[in-house]
Amino acid sequence: MPSSPGAAALVCSGVTVTAPSGSGELTLLRDLDVSVSERRAVVVGLNGSGKSTFLRLFNGLVRPSAGTVTVHGTDVARDVRAARRRVGFVFTDPLSQLVMPTPVEDVELSLRGAGVPRGRRRGAALEVLERVGIAHRAEHSIYDLSGGERQLAAFAAVLAVEPDVLVLDEPTTLLDLRNRGRLMELLEGLPQQLLISTHDLGLAATAPRVLVLHGGELVADGPPRQVVTAYQGWCEHGFPQEVRP
Numbered sequence: 001m002p003s004s005p006g007a008a009a010l011v012c013s014g015v016t017v018t019a020p021s022g023s024g025e026l027t028l029l030r031d032l033d034v035s036v037s038e039r040r041a042v043v044v045g046l047n048g049s050g051k052s053t054f055l056r057l058f059n060g061l062v063r064p065s066a067g068t069v070t071v072h073g074t075d076v077a078r079d080v081r082a083a084r085r086r087v088g089f090v091f092t093d094p095l096s097q098l099v100m101p102t103p104v105e106d107v108e109l110s111l112r113g114a115g116v117p118r119g120r121r122r123g124a125a126l127e128v129l130e131r132v133g134i135a136h137r138a139e140h141s142i143y144d145l146s147g148g149e150r151q152l153a154a155f156a157a158v159l160a161v162e163p164d165v166l167v168l169d170e171p172t173t174l175l176d177l178r179n180r181g182r183l184m185e186l187l188e189g190l191p192q193q194l195l196i197s198t199h200d201l202g203l204a205a206t207a208p209r210v211l212v213l214h215g216g217e218l219v220a221d222g223p224p225r226q227v228v229t230a231y232q233g234w235c236e237h238g239f240p241q242e243v244r245p
């Protein structure tokens with residue numbers, strides 16, 4: 001499908017997300033208006049600030065109660081399958097994503113879903129596992145892998161199908177310094193648009209744009225030099241914004 005002008009963006013317009021809570025409802029995201037066209041953007045925020053909820057809007061795992069979400073021109077609510085073909089989503093917890101007994105089989109399953117012929121799947125799967133640095137664990141049980149190895153395997157399974165956009169929820173959480181460095185280098189070289197949530201401010205500093213969520217609201221948005229420094233101060237001394245309950 002040809003892209004419309006300016007369509008290479010992840011856009012939330014007037015997005016509010018609520019969830020039932022007891023007899024009332026909880027607001028998880030409030031009045032978000034944001035358009036991300038940068039090749040790399042990072043979302044930071046305290047635990048429970050709404051980062052995962054925000055990321056999940058872009059593959060339709062979270063539905064807004066108000067507003068619209070579009071991915072490169074595709075309205076996620078109208079055509080969630082098309083949105084999911086464009087957006088590869090890597091979860092924080094790899095076990096919620098890996099479904100096959102071994103990494104190579106999991107990547108092969110992704111390739112099958114993308115229509116890659118059977119005879120080409122194993123070679124392509126091993127190649128992508130090599131790229132993320134866990135080819136040596138390709139045929140081991142997922143349950144024998146370390147947390148970091150599982151995180152890389154889950155990433156490989158998403159990367160293998162070459163989506164236009166990669167949404168990564170806390171991708172360095174389980175990684176040692178060597179694998180963190182390797183992953184950051186790999187991310188740097190990818191042609192895809194990347195939207196990443198993280199508590200890793202070193203990773204945040206590598207993106208041209210950083211968004212800060214607090215209490216489900218966007219409270220800062222800009223280049224990392226300004227935003228990361230402000231965020232660190234707020235974490236220490238308190239956020240300036242009075243967030244509504």
Ligand SMILES: Nc1ncnc2c1ncn2[C@@H]1O[C@H](COP(=O)(O)OP(=O)(O)OP(=O)(O)O)[C@@H](O)[C@H]1O
Nearest residue numbers: 019020026028045046047048049050051052053054
């Ligand atoms: N379906 C739901 N029902 C009720 N509350 C929810 C639901 N999903 C998320 N929440 C709450 O919304 C808030 C935001 O959750 P979210 O997972 O987006 O935070 P986060 O910024 O990703 O946090 P963390 O850094 O801890 O991963 C949390 O308080 C969470 O408990």
